[in-house]
Amino acid sequence: MTNELIKSWVESANAPNCAFPLNNLPYGVFNDGSGARCGVAIGDFILDLAQVPLKSANHDLFAQPSWNAFMDAGADIWAAFRDEITSVLHEDSPPAPAWLVAQSSAEMLLPFAVTEFTDFFAGRHHATNVGTMFRGPDHALPPNWLHIPIGYNGRASSVVVSGCSVRRPHGQLKGPQDELPRFAPSMRFDFELEIGAIVGKNSAARLSVDEADDALFGYVLLNDWSARDIQAWEYQPLGPFQAKATATTISPWIVTKAALEPFRTSTPERDFELLDHLKDTGPMLYDIDLAVDLITQSGAETRITETNYAEMYYSAAQQLAHHSACGCPMRVGDLLGSGTVSGAEKHQRGSMLELSWGGKDPLLLSDGQTRSFLEDGDSVRLSGRAQAAGYCIGFGECLGTITPA
Amino acid sequence: MTNELIKSWVESANAPNCAFPLNNLPYGVFNDGSGARCGVAIGDFILDLAQVPLKSANHDLFAQPSWNAFMDAGADIWAAFRDEITSVLHEDSPPAPAWLVAQSSAEMLLPFAVTEFTDFFAGRHHATNVGTMFRGPDHALPPNWLHIPIGYNGRASSVVVSGCSVRRPHGQLKGPQDELPRFAPSMRFDFELEIGAIVGKNSAARLSVDEADDALFGYVLLNDWSARDIQAWEYQPLGPFQAKATATTISPWIVTKAALEPFRTSTPERDFELLDHLKDTGPMLYDIDLAVDLITQSGAETRITETNYAEMYYSAAQQLAHHSACGCPMRVGDLLGSGTVSGAEKHQRGSMLELSWGGKDPLLLSDGQTRSFLEDGDSVRLSGRAQAAGYCIGFGECLGTITPA
Numbered sequence: 001m002t003n004e005l006i007k008s009w010v011e012s013a014n015a016p017n018c019a020f021p022l023n024n025l026p027y028g029v030f031n032d033g034s035g036a037r038c039g040v041a042i043g044d045f046i047l048d049l050a051q052v053p054l055k056s057a058n059h060d061l062f063a064q065p066s067w068n069a070f071m072d073a074g075a076d077i078w079a080a081f082r083d084e085i086t087s088v089l090h091e092d093s094p095p096a097p098a099w100l101v102a103q104s105s106a107e108m109l110l111p112f113a114v115t116e117f118t119d120f121f122a123g124r125h126h127a128t129n130v131g132t133m134f135r136g137p138d139h140a141l142p143p144n145w146l147h148i149p150i151g152y153n154g155r156a157s158s159v160v161v162s163g164c165s166v167r168r169p170h171g172q173l174k175g176p177q178d179e180l181p182r183f184a185p186s187m188r189f190d191f192e193l194e195i196g197a198i199v200g201k202n203s204a205a206r207l208s209v210d211e212a213d214d215a216l217f218g219y220v221l222l223n224d225w226s227a228r229d230i231q232a233w234e235y236q237p238l239g240p241f242q243a244k245a246t247a248t249t250i251s252p253w254i255v256t257k258a259a260l261e262p263f264r265t266s267t268p269e270r271d272f273e274l275l276d277h278l279k280d281t282g283p284m285l286y287d288i289d290l291a292v293d294l295i296t297q298s299g300a301e302t303r304i305t306e307t308n309y310a311e312m313y314y315s316a317a318q319q320l321a322h323h324s325a326c327g328c329p330m331r332v333g334d335l336l337g338s339g340t341v342s343g344a345e346k347h348q349r350g351s352m353l354e355l356s357w358g359g360k361d362p363l364l365l366s367d368g369q370t371r372s373f374l375e376d377g378d379s380v381r382l383s384g385r386a387q388a389a390g391y392c393i394g395f396g397e398c399l400g401t402i403t404p405a
Numbered sequence: 406m407t408n409e410l411i412k413s414w415v416e417s418a419n420a421p422n423c424a425f426p427l428n429n430l431p432y433g434v435f436n437d438g439s440g441a442r443c444g445v446a447i448g449d450f451i452l453d454l455a456q457v458p459l460k461s462a463n464h465d466l467f468a469q470p471s472w473n474a475f476m477d478a479g480a481d482i483w484a485a486f487r488d489e490i491t492s493v494l495h496e497d498s499p500p501a502p503a504w505l506v507a508q509s510s511a512e513m514l515l516p517f518a519v520t521e522f523t524d525f526f527a528g529r530h531h532a533t534n535v536g537t538m539f540r541g542p543d544h545a546l547p548p549n550w551l552h553i554p555i556g557y558n559g560r561a562s563s564v565v566v567s568g569c570s571v572r573r574p575h576g577q578l579k580g581p582q583d584e585l586p587r588f589a590p591s592m593r594f595d596f597e598l599e600i601g602a603i604v605g606k607n608s609a610a611r612l613s614v615d616e617a618d619d620a621l622f623g624y625v626l627l628n629d630w631s632a633r634d635i636q637a638w639e640y641q642p643l644g645p646f647q648a649k650a651t652a653t654t655i656s657p658w659i660v661t662k663a664a665l666e667p668f669r670t671s672t673p674e675r676d677f678e679l680l681d682h683l684k685d686t687g688p689m690l691y692d693i694d695l696a697v698d699l700i701t702q703s704g705a706e707t708r709i710t711e712t713n714y715a716e717m718y719y720s721a722a723q724q725l726a727h728h729s730a731c732g733c734p735m736r737v738g739d740l741l742g743s744g745t746v747s748g749a750e751k752h753q754r755g756s757m758l759e760l761s762w763g764g765k766d767p768l769l770l771s772d773g774q775t776r777s778f779l780e781d782g783d784s785v786r787l788s789g790r791a792q793a794a795g796y797c798i799g800f801g802e803c804l805g806t807i808t809p810a
Contacts, residue, residue: 116521116561121643134642142641147586148577152643153558156521157734169731170611172553172680181552183680183730206575230731236547237539238526238557239644245733275577275588325588326574326635328650329562 003262005391006086009095012043019385019394022089025082026253026396027218029065030106036065041253041396042089045100052088052099056080067112067254071200071217072332078200078217082258107163108252108396111220112198114159115333117248118323119194119224120151122314124268126340129354134232146271149278149314149322151339154224155245159335161252162398168376168405169246171230185405186227188359188373191380192340193292193350195309196222196250197316199334206327209281212320215330219260219286219316221251221382221398222337228353228373248337251382251398259393263287263386265310267318278322284315288386288395290341292350297377300367304355307341307348309384376404408667410796411491414500417448424790424799427494430487431658431801432623434470435511441470446658446801447494450505457493457504461485472517472659476605476622477737483605483622487663512568513657513801516625517603519564520738522653523728524599524629525556527719529673531745534759539637551677554719554727556744559629560650564740566657567803573781573810574651576635590810591632593764593778596785597745598697598755600714601627601655602721604739611732614686617725620735624665624691624721626656626787626803627742633758633778653742656787656803664798668692668791670715672723683727689720693791693800695746697755702782705772709760712746712753714789781809 006022007014013021020026020041030039030046039046049062057077061070070077087093121127124141127150131140144150160166168189174181200217207215224244231243264283274280292305314322316336324330340350349355352373356362359372374380382398411427412419418426425431425446435444435451444451454467462482466475475482492498526532529546532555536545549555565571573594579586605622612620629649636648669688679685697710719727721741729735745755754760757778761767764777779785787803 131642144577144579144586144638144641147579148639150639150643151646153560153646155558155733157736157739167732171731172549174549174552180677181549181680183682227731233549234553234555235642235644236549237536237640237644238555239640239642241556241558242727242731242733245728246731272585275586277588322647323650326576326632326647326651327572328560328647331562334562 003389007091008089009091010043021391023391024259024393025085026255027067028111028253029109032101032106036109038062040085044103048099048101056084068333110161111254113333114156114335115331117154117156117335118151119154119337120149120319120339122149122312122339123342124313125344126342133358149319152239158245159248165403166247166400167403169227171242173229174233186229188228190226190228190352190373192224192226194222194224195338196220197336199330202331204329207321207324209317209321213284213317216257218254218256221384221395223249223382223398224337249398249400251396253396255395260286278318284317285310288384290384293381295379302366307343311341311343374402376402378402408794412496413494414496415448426796428796429664429798430490431660432472433516433658434514437506437511441514443467449508453504453506461489473738515566516659518738519561519740520736522559522561522740523556524559524742525554525724525744527554527717527744528747529718530749531747538763554724557644563650564653570808571652571805572808574632576632576647578634579638591634593633595631595633595757595778597629597631599627599629600743601625602741604735607736609734612726612729614722614726618689618722621662623659623661626789626800628654628787628803629742654803654805656801658801660800665691683723689722690715693789695789698786700784707771712748716746716748779807781807783807
């Protein structure tokens with residue numbers, strides 16, 4: 001692996017800080033008015049796979065507007081295709097501008113059909129912060145947390161792509177002082193900054209951590225919208241349900257494991273050695289800078305969070321190994337949310353719940369407004385990038401705007 | 406609706422106690438060696454839809470070996486098709502034995518593609534029993550339980566059809582006396598007697614209880630295999646995960662809402678009035694007798710549970726209304742487990758956990774063996790039937806056999 005930019009005949013891909021240089025090549029589904037189809041981001045453009053005479057992969061793999069069939073084709077095809085696209089777009093190859101569609105003229109769609117969605121809880125600062133608020137500082141981290149990547153099954157039907165509006169949910173609410181619950185719009189609607197890992201391989205048996213890493217195809221940004229007041233009343237004893245089922249927004253470009261290879265980094269030091277089936281076998285997290293901007297209806301932007309994916313206590317490979325431990329079949333298109341990525345410092349917290357400490361310490365925005373939780377008209381934009389010496393790997397944006405209940 | 410048997414030219418369908426009289430007409434997918442395809446049970450036979458010149462429904466709806474496309478066609482097609490099949494098989498119609506396949510010569514497959522799986526916890530006796538064991542009698546029923554149908558998202562990939570063996574899961578285990586967890590086969594592997602409700606309609610918005618009832622297509626028996634020792638260690642704070650993801654077995658025939666219409670019955674009297682969006686609007690449970698047989702490796706059978714679906718505190722329509730309350734999109738093929746059906750008496754309990762009271766009071770089997778939880782080689786068979794004066798509606802069997810870890 002190189003730390004150098006690989007130059008393309010697509011000039012915009014060679015610009016400093018371009019999110020989509022030739023080193024990246026993330027996979028998406030777009031519609032420029034001529035139908036939804038698969039494409040690869042390069043600079044300001046999308047390589048339209050329907051136009052490219054491919055050798056490494058059969059065009060049938062792209063017959064549907066989703067990357068599921070390609071993922072199912074296996075890791076050899078993943079590698080050969082990436083090599084071919086790298087070559088096709090390389091500065092030494094003949095330019096083929098007819099194969100490009102401007103990103104500005106295309107709408108991005110969900111890049112894959114989400115088979116099932118699992119959301120983990122693998123950020124130690126997040127778990128500690130939330131645990132302190134919900135259960136007090138003495139019981140902040142549940143006793144199992146340092147031994148298992150705790151997770152719950154989410155709702156695949158609720159996953160939407162960046163740009164979709166998110167309607168404030170109704171739900172059953174009951175505050176500690178209320179005698180009875182009521183059904184009303186959530187007043188504590190929140191975002192969660194996460195990375196989503198995409199499973200690219202079907203399996204019917206328990207996976208080792210290495211096998212799990214091999215089965216992962218790529219990563220997206222993920223916002224697990226959460227209604228804290230619905231959650232507080234419903235989550236005992238069986239976990240979050242309606243609090244997390246309104247919507248989950250993902251970024252439109254699948255950044256492949258191959259593109260992230262130079263950014264591998266290790267999980268933090270552990271309090272307890274993990275059991276063998278979950279032990280780290282190499283660096284399986286990634287050094288990805290993450291940020292959250294809150295944009296009010298007037299357009300005022302405030303950078304409210306800056307953190308890094310390397311904060312996680314468990315890698316996606318460890319989460320997938322745990323997920324399959326009981327024999328649970330995993331399938332192409334399964335989406336695993338990392339859990340909220342929060343750092344140790346206040347400005348590194350990945351949710352309003354933590355940033356405003358449950359509403360006790362509202363956030364001051366750039367236009368002078370304050371926020372404890374999200375208001376109608378607010379937009380939340382997640383961004384992520386892995387920075388090398390000569391280039392960066394961007395994720396594109398993950399944006400959602402709250403509409404009234 | 407009539408309480409009378411509707412007679413068919415298929416003689417075996419007219420026999421007393423036949424599970425599949427003309428009043429039933431459950432939908433399945435079978436393979437007699439000539440490929441998997443859709444069929445309707447009648448007496449000892451399956452009506453092979455590929456052979457029937459249908460007027461009410463396009464054969465394209467049955468192009469795939471699943472009932473999803475038919476469900477998606479909508480309630481008018483559901484009704485017209487049922488009318489046509491009733492007429493085709495009626496004793497007044499000309500017999501067409503060439504359209505029949507003997508059930509004894511066919512293997513049954515999953516009747517539909519399970520889109521997502523949600524498991525509820527709506528049996529009051531079960532919730533009280535389990536709550537007493539896990540949290541003590543004073544905190545047995547969680548405070549939200551009488552106000553919301555508590556549920557969690559399960560794992561659709563783990564759903565299998567009756568007859569599939571179920572491998573004892575490995576998992577992370579830690580008893581209250583253990584210093585550290587270990588990874589080992591579950592020693593407290595259990596069944597749960599449930600009814601599964603199948604969603605037959607896509608929706609993107611909140612459903613009323615009436616709309617939810619209209620969106621339900623049919624019902625199956627469901628065994629939510631559960632590893633109690635994995636569950637005890639993992640389930641706080643986000644609910645059951647690997648404890649419930651090894652397998653969930655369903656019976657192969659979808660018994661339609663139409664067939665169950667004469668058996669509608671009301672939910673029990675309530676301690677608290679439900680909020681408007683969950684209120685009963687009519688009888689939406691069903692009077693279905695349920696039983697569980699445990700069969701040891703030697704073949705000895707013991708009837709260990711007899712109860713009734715009418716024990717549930719919430720109907721599937723109420724569960725679906727709640728499920729959609731936050732705007733969660735629901736889809737054709739979503740499967741909703743009722744929660745374990747337990748009655749008030751000891752012999753009416755729907756899990757080993759309750760029957761053996763957490764292992765403190767082992768069950769005596771017909772061959773003199775005792776059981777606290779399931780052992781390798783044990784088979785669990787669920788059965789269900791709704792009994793009218795002149796006929797009954799059977800569900801077929803829901804059977805699974807434990808193989809070693």
